[in-house]
Amino acid sequence: MSVKESFEAAKKQYEQWGVDVEAALQKLQQIPISIHCWQGDDIGGFEANPSELSGGIDVTGNYPGKATTPEQLRSDLEMALSLIPGKHRVNLHAIYAETNGEVVERDEIEPKHFENWVAWAKQHGLGLDFNPTLFSHAKAEDGLTLSHPDESIREFWIKHCIKSRKIAEYFGKELGTPALTNIWIPDGYKDIPSDRLTPRIRLKESLDKIYAVETDEHYNLDAVESKVFGIGSESYVVGSHEFYLGYSLKNNKLCLMDTGHYHPTETVSNKISSMLLFSDKLALHVSRPVRWDSDHVVILDDELKEIGLEIVRNDATDKVLIGLDFFDASINRVAAWTIGTRNMIKALLHALLLPNAKLKQLQEEGNFTERLALMEEFKTYPFGAVWDFYCEQMGVPVRETWLENVKTYEQEVLLKR
Numbered sequence: 001m002s003v004k005e006s007f008e009a010a011k012k013q014y015e016q017w018g019v020d021v022e023a024a025l026q027k028l029q030q031i032p033i034s035i036h037c038w039q040g041d042d043i044g045g046f047e048a049n050p051s052e053l054s055g056g057i058d059v060t061g062n063y064p065g066k067a068t069t070p071e072q073l074r075s076d077l078e079m080a081l082s083l084i085p086g087k088h089r090v091n092l093h094a095i096y097a098e099t100n101g102e103v104v105e106r107d108e109i110e111p112k113h114f115e116n117w118v119a120w121a122k123q124h125g126l127g128l129d130f131n132p133t134l135f136s137h138a139k140a141e142d143g144l145t146l147s148h149p150d151e152s153i154r155e156f157w158i159k160h161c162i163k164s165r166k167i168a169e170y171f172g173k174e175l176g177t178p179a180l181t182n183i184w185i186p187d188g189y190k191d192i193p194s195d196r197l198t199p200r201i202r203l204k205e206s207l208d209k210i211y212a213v214e215t216d217e218h219y220n221l222d223a224v225e226s227k228v229f230g231i232g233s234e235s236y237v238v239g240s241h242e243f244y245l246g247y248s249l250k251n252n253k254l255c256l257m258d259t260g261h262y263h264p265t266e267t268v269s270n271k272i273s274s275m276l277l278f279s280d281k282l283a284l285h286v287s288r289p290v291r292w293d294s295d296h297v298v299i300l301d302d303e304l305k306e307i308g309l310e311i312v313r314n315d316a317t318d319k320v321l322i323g324l325d326f327f328d329a330s331i332n333r334v335a336a337w338t339i340g341t342r343n344m345i346k347a348l349l350h351a352l353l354l355p356n357a358k359l360k361q362l363q364e365e366g367n368f369t370e371r372l373a374l375m376e377e378f379k380t381y382p383f384g385a386v387w388d389f390y391c392e393q394m395g396v397p398v399r400e401t402w403l404e405n406v407k408t409y410e411q412e413v414l415l416k417r
């Protein structure tokens, strides 16, 4: 059976339950995923005076072919994007500035250092998102930045964040789609703090100063990302979930939830509906924590499907800005992007193909038997046939055939670096 024939047969099965498969595919095309550039070079960046990766995050593995120049990174991203159905976004960090070998301090970065990225994004019809980089730097060596007791250090990072928001605003203006500027800081303590409040007061004051500088919301949206612990901040993180949830609600910012930043049995999927009741938008970093915030490549597991469902059945595809955040250097990095991003899209498609209205109705009626029966039976509906058709229709390889493209690219490009 051809991909189209399998699709037609699958479509009939879904249609029996009132699922409009064509409409689902249309909708799916309109959901952008923000693909993080840092999977391609193990969060190295291109600064003229680079520092070792710090901030309590870690990339393990030594797979050959890592991108070491902006051109290589863009070429690798192009390769991955050619294997991923749909039009997406690329998420940059400040350390990906291009300064022609000149040392430009982080508090001095300008839009001109990202002109090549913008030209490239225009060429490929991509949106861009942005992150100030408050780690891998001498002024973050003790693990404190915006909450640092030393005012001059705080001021340095405040300026860096303001400059970053201006760069994102430039992205938004140039590309016609607002950029999300996400602030994540590593600040915290290894051991039990004697004062949890004072660093949080300082963080709040620093954020207030950053956001006192206005940007146009047509071009830049602001997000803040919390964390539960990191390497070296096991006992206390200044920017906890409660801190940023409170801050974002009070100050009309987006709360960004990273799926690796919560306690092991705490799920982000269960938070989305509550948060959307009190906030127009929220943002995600979809990752896969294995025992800790290990940032493994995203797989199509139950939690990913549940996240897709919460976005789709709550009609929140325009309200939840989906970004990815994983970095695995033990496998081919182009494959890592491809696997993780395709899985995120699969989770959304899976959700779009469920009879969500019917399932909601069963719950309202208290018919939990039928609710469970249908939810379980739909797990073996021919979702794969619809996914294959979507890939074919969008002009990207069907099923695992994309692996051949990656292997050829590895031989011809990556292994020659």
Ligand SMILES: C[C@H](O)[C@H](O)[C@@H](O)C(=O)CO
Binding pocket: 038, 043, 057, 131, 184, 225, 227, 258, 285, 293, 325
């Ligand atoms: C590189 C990212 O900004 C970083 O991973 C951050 O988003 C994070 O999740 C830290 O744990």
Ligand SMILES: [Mn+2]
Binding pocket: 184, 225, 258, 285, 325
């Ligand atoms: Mn993250």
